[in-house]
Amino acid sequence: MRKRLGFILAGSLLLNQAAMAQTTDTLTVSASIPDASGLQLTVTPVNASTNTAGTSSTTATTIPFGTLTFNSTNNIYTATDYYTVAIGTTGGAGTPTVTVTYAEGNNPNNPGTTTDGLGTKTTATFLTVNSSTGAQTVSSLGKKRLIDLTGSTGAMGTPPSGSYEQVDVGVWTGSTTAPADPSNGQPFSNTDVAGTYTGTLTFTATSL
Amino acid sequence: MIVRIIFVVLCAVGILTAQAQAQVFLEQAKVSLDVSPGEHHDGFLLVHNTSSDPINIRAYWEDFEYKPPYDGAKSFLPAGTAPGSASQWVTFSPQTFLIPAFGQQKIDYTLTVPSQIQEGHYGVLFFERSVAGKLNDEAVNLVTRIGCLFFIEPSNKLKKADLQNIILKGNDVTARFVNQGNVILIPRTTYYVMEDGGLVLLRGETKKLYVPPGASARVKIPISEQLKQGHYTLVINSDLEEGDVVIKEIALTVDASGQITIENSQD
Numbered sequence: 100m101r102k103r104l105g106f107i108l109a110g111s112l113l114l115n116q117a118a119m120a121q122t123t124d125t126l127t128v129s130a131s132i133p134d135a136s137g138l139q140l141t142v143t144p145v146n147a148s149t150n151t152a153g154t155s156s157t158t159a160t161t162i163p164f165g166t167l168t169f170n171s172t173n174n175i176y177t178a179t180d181y182y183t184v185a186i187g188t189t190g191g192a193g194t195p196t197v198t199v200t201y202a203e204g205n206n207p208n209n210p211g212t213t214t215d216g217l218g219t220k221t222t223a224t225f226l227t228v229n230s231s232t233g234a235q236t237v238s239s240l241g242k243k244r245l246i247d248l249t250g251s252t253g254a255m256g257t258p259p260s261g262s263y264e265q266v267d268v269g270v271w272t273g274s275t276t277a278p279a280d281p282s283n284g285q286p287f288s289n290t291d292v293a294g295t296y297t298g299t300l301t302f303t304a305t306s307l
Numbered sequence: 308m309i310v311r312i313i314f315v316v317l318c319a320v321g322i323l324t325a326q327a328q329a330q331v332f333l334e335q336a337k338v339s340l341d342v343s344p345g346e347h348h349d350g351f352l353l354v355h356n357t358s359s360d361p362i363n364i365r366a367y368w369e370d371f372e373y374k375p376p377y378d379g380a381k382s383f384l385p386a387g388t389a390p391g392s393a394s395q396w397v398t399f400s401p402q403t404f405l406i407p408a409f410g411q412q413k414i415d416y417t418l419t420v421p422s423q424i425q426e427g428h429y430g431v432l433f434f435e436r437s438v439a440g441k442l443n444d445e446a447v448n449l450v451t452r453i454g455c456l457f458f459i460e461p462s463n464k465l466k467k468a469d470l471q472n473i474i475l476k477g478n479d480v481t482a483r484f485v486n487q488g489n490v491i492l493i494p495r496t497t498y499y500v501m502e503d504g505g506l507v508l509l510r511g512e513t514k515k516l517y518v519p520p521g522a523s524a525r526v527k528i529p530i531s532e533q534l535k536q537g538h539y540t541l542v543i544n545s546d547l548e549e550g551d552v553v554i555k556e557i558a559l560t561v562d563a564s565g566q567i568t569i570e571n572s573q574d
Contacts, residue, residue, distance in 0.1 A: 136336035136453045137357070157330065158360060160436075162447040184449070195336060195453070196379060204448070221447065245447070254380035268447060299448040305371075305431060305456055306336040307379040307517065 137189035138304040144180040175286035181269030195304040199253035201245040207294030217296040218246030219285050224267040242278040330358040339458040348418040356406035363437040366402050368394050371431045373517040377524035393428035393459050427460040427490035464490045466551040480528040486518040494545035498528050534561045
């Protein structure tokens, strides 16, 4: 009887050891990437007559149209350059979206108001640019007066993979070439009060 | 010729690299907190300057609202003006600072929840690159800012929604996703169409929605597959996260001409 009990004890010990040997521990390996946000603007002047691009800048804080010149054919003032603003965004878990808004600054026509200011006489064209080919397509936001960029009207979506968003900013000339200048815009003309017209374009990047 | 090609390639790489980089980089673009009345919470954010020039940064709070069609587009409003603003609950420091080239700055924030919180409170902490210099001619100032969204919601929040007004528009089934809860809902909506035998013929996912309490957004399900005459079930599943879902089963009938009609719908 004692022998039998001994065998049973030894057997159960062996089984227990086998069961212990089969036990597996798992180590979960994980890493979290934060929902990060980054924004950089690359500003490039482009000659409005020849479409020749000038030197790009990633540190520019203004779009300087400079002193406008009179076009005697159309009786309006025009700028030598328009400016492309390429929007570079970076994100961790998700690329941020960008909203463009405008605020009127110095307005000699009607000081302290937005009436007939720079925002009425300049436009923004929203484009999606293929990073590889440089091919540009006008986005669903189209072309707007800067003064119309309020609230979420200048909210850009997430660009398709391999593309980035770009905003071309220029003085309103009444161009009918697609994308045509908005019909509610105005040119600078001799009816405008002489002086310096300014405004602020704000590019806001947030995650969704 | 080879030198020219190398030059062009280097220029292209340079431009692309410049567009992929960021001057102001925020490590945490969203803070989501489930809180109880009277709770205090301390945290911090890290802002990086990824450029070779020092930059001046101004930090300030604004409110935000998701706008129709609630695809994620937002309006930003002065602090304290939006319903459910969290502007009075969050303090942060420093508010202006200079980040050296390739440097970083830690911004500490403190959240103090009042004795009652009935609904979600929201806001955005902006980091704006300050503009220096005066404008002498016609010019547009360029301001860049990145924001960290704050989602401060009660720990006993009500996440409730319904899919209403289910109708057919051509070959699309459309519905209104109605937020009946007290926090912003960001549903991930998937769908599938199965035939009577249970075989799934079509499945897909709609774009994410960002729907504030009390608002509704359109959900569009394209029935692109040519369905044969018969009876089908369209199942729409809106995942509200954290285990909350809205499910709708819609009975569809397709006649001999391929015309689709909605028979009924149920939860």
